[in-house]
Amino acid sequence: MAYIGKTYKFQKDENFREFLAHLGVPADKVEYLLTSKPSQKLEKDGDNYTLTTIDASTKEMKFKEGVEFDESITPEITAKTTFTVSGNVVTQVQKFEDGRSITLKREYSDDQLVVEITTTGWDSTARRYYAAV
Template sequence: MAKLPGKYELAENKNFYEYLVELGVPEDRAKNAKEVKGTLEVKVDGNKVTLANDNPPHTTDYIIGQEVDEKMGEAVLKSTASLNGNVLTISTIRDGKPSGTRTYTFSDSGLEIVFNSSKDGKSLSASRIYKRI
């Protein structure tokens, strides 16, 4: 778990705008989300992993293996985190149905978050790449 904690700065988005639009996010909000540059701080305390974004400000505490409520915009999701080495996976349920995963792969130089969802039977994915600061 040594590679997880730290501060990370967003360096690149891959297919993020398109992913958000496909999920139904209004284009103006998707464009704003794509343009946001900020940092993500990751803290680990036992089985608790805290992810804190500074722009927009948003913090969520995940307990490995336990479902937690996670606020995303106006929705409250049920999310469960699992940890396998330097890979943190967060599986999310919305309205009682699986809605996707976020896979955080940590390295000495940074972090890549891969978003996977499906809508109307179509698989959707995007990624955000962060450098460790």
């Protein structure tokens, strides 16, 4: 788990605009998300993990593997979220009240993080690429 505690900085994405369009994200938020260059870091303390995303603000998500919790996506939207950790792959599944779900599969290596994003009713995959810093 050499990726634990390492910071990864956003580099590029594929199909992310299409993913956001499928979700119905408002245009102003789409542009913000497409131009932001966040960093991510995963830390572990015993059985507890903290996933930190740093951009214009810092968002910390604390979780235990396999334990569902309420994740605040926006002030109006909450998901039931579960993480699993298998080697260098950390998978996050967000389930929403309307029956939709989003899966974010983070695959870590020494020099990069690739996040594959899929969702209910969309027959494609978005990818976001991060470089270790």
